[in-house]
Amino acid sequence: MRDAVLHAIDMCVKALEQRADAHWVIAFSGGKDSSAVLKIFLSAYRRARVRPRAATLIYCDTGVENPILDAYVKTLLMRMRAEFESAELPIGVRILKAPVQDRFFVRLIGRGYPPPTNSFRWCTTGLRIRPVSQFIRGHRPEDTVLALGLRRSESRQRDRSLQRSADLYWQKQREGVGEYDLFLPIVEMDVPEVWDAVFGLSEPRCLKPQALEDLYRDASGECPVIKAPEAPPCASGRFGCWTCTVVRKDRSGAELIRSGHHELIPYFKFRQWLTEIRNDPSRRWPRRRSGQEGMGPLTIEARREVLERIEELEFATSSEILDADERGLIASLWRIDDIPRLSFPLNGPRA
Numbered sequence: 001m002r003d004a005v006l007h008a009i010d011m012c013v014k015a016l017e018q019r020a021d022a023h024w025v026i027a028f029s030g031g032k033d034s035s036a037v038l039k040i041f042l043s044a045y046r047r048a049r050v051r052p053r054a055a056t057l058i059y060c061d062t063g064v065e066n067p068i069l070d071a072y073v074k075t076l077l078m079r080m081r082a083e084f085e086s087a088e089l090p091i092g093v094r095i096l097k098a099p100v101q102d103r104f105f106v107r108l109i110g111r112g113y114p115p116p117t118n119s120f121r122w123c124t125t126g127l128r129i130r131p132v133s134q135f136i137r138g139h140r141p142e143d144t145v146l147a148l149g150l151r152r153s154e155s156r157q158r159d160r161s162l163q164r165s166a167d168l169y170w171q172k173q174r175e176g177v178g179e180y181d182l183f184l185p186i187v188e189m190d191v192p193e194v195w196d197a198v199f200g201l202s203e204p205r206c207l208k209p210q211a212l213e214d215l216y217r218d219a220s221g222e223c224p225v226i227k228a229p230e231a232p233p234c235a236s237g238r239f240g241c242w243t244c245t246v247v248r249k250d251r252s253g254a255e256l257i258r259s260g261h262h263e264l265i266p267y268f269k270f271r272q273w274l275t276e277i278r279n280d281p282s283r284r285w286p287r288r289r290s291g292q293e294g295m296g297p298l299t300i301e302a303r304r305e306v307l308e309r310i311e312e313l314e315f316a317t318s319s320e321i322l323d324a325d326e327r328g329l330i331a332s333l334w335r336i337d338d339i340p341r342l343s344f345p346l347n348g349p350r351a
């Protein structure tokens with residue numbers, strides 16, 4: 001095994017012994033970086049002389065994850081739960097989900113948010129970052145260590161803040177919930193070393209390196225689960241939302257389709273259509289909610305059009321994209337937006 005992986009395990013053993021009083025939370029997306037973190041964590045967990053007070057693996061389900069990858073991760077999590085139980089490893093597995101008002105289509109169809117772009121990326125915080133923050137808030141942030149798959153050289157901005165820190169492996173995360181510790185086991189690793197960890201370490205046994213490698217072709221990167229607004233859009237990597245319009249091309253989806261997952265074609269076409277209608281002035285209010293000039297939310301007609309397309313997509317893919325809670329909230333939000341339109345039919349509602 002390469003030195004970098006052994007070094008990461010050593011660092012993790014030391015960290016676990018140093019912070020055995022803490023609740024260790026492992027942020028897992030299913031991608032290669034968080035898979036490497038999990039494997040390194042488990043090797044260290046086996047070797048550490050003291051075990052941490054508690055350990056939980058968390059996965060954030062946005063509700064719009066790429067269906068192939070979503071199925072891969074959820075099956076894996078189910079197997080992991082069973083594997084931890086039979087190996088008597090007291091590690092919890094939790095799937096977190098954004099509150100209904102933050103879900104992708106509630107914002108888009110219900111409130112008329114235009115499909116996200118890099119300059120208006122309204123989705124990451126609500127779908128991925130806030131559920132993790134809320135989980136940590138519920139577990140005494142000051143006693144929490146979040147193990148995260150951040151690597152140096154992933155983003156120049158992030159690099160600058162990492163370089164300011166005396167110990168690259170330990171960082172502080174400051175946000176609404178206060179402050180908590182981040183431990184970055186793979187911070188010094190490059191991509192081949194990450195794959196070394198994925199292939200070279202055995203636990204959890206249900207995580208098959210070859211299956212994971214097969215999901216990757218030419219995409220890389222994972223969605224952030226902590227506040228890192230400068231990070232690249234999540235869907236520029238393998239694991240992200242099938243609805244993502246932040247990236248110009250859905251390389252990940254295209255690659256999966258090329259490799260035979262033709263069931264993704266309807267999702268792919270829908271995403272393409274979303275990018276096309278985004279800047280169509282006839283589908284947007286002429287003013288923002290604040291009253292400022294400039295393209296505002298999607299019109300009610302455009303939102304209805306999106307809803308119809310989703311229903312067609314649900315039919316074509318035999319899947320449920322909107323659940324009953326989301327539909328209920330969308331209907332209420334429509335009622336709210338429709339009322340001011342009666343008085344301002346041409347200009348859209350006032351703030």
Ligand code: SF4
Nearest residue numbers: 123234235240241244
């Ligand atoms: S993958 Fe795209 S749509 Fe999903 S949270 Fe990330 S930026 Fe937003």
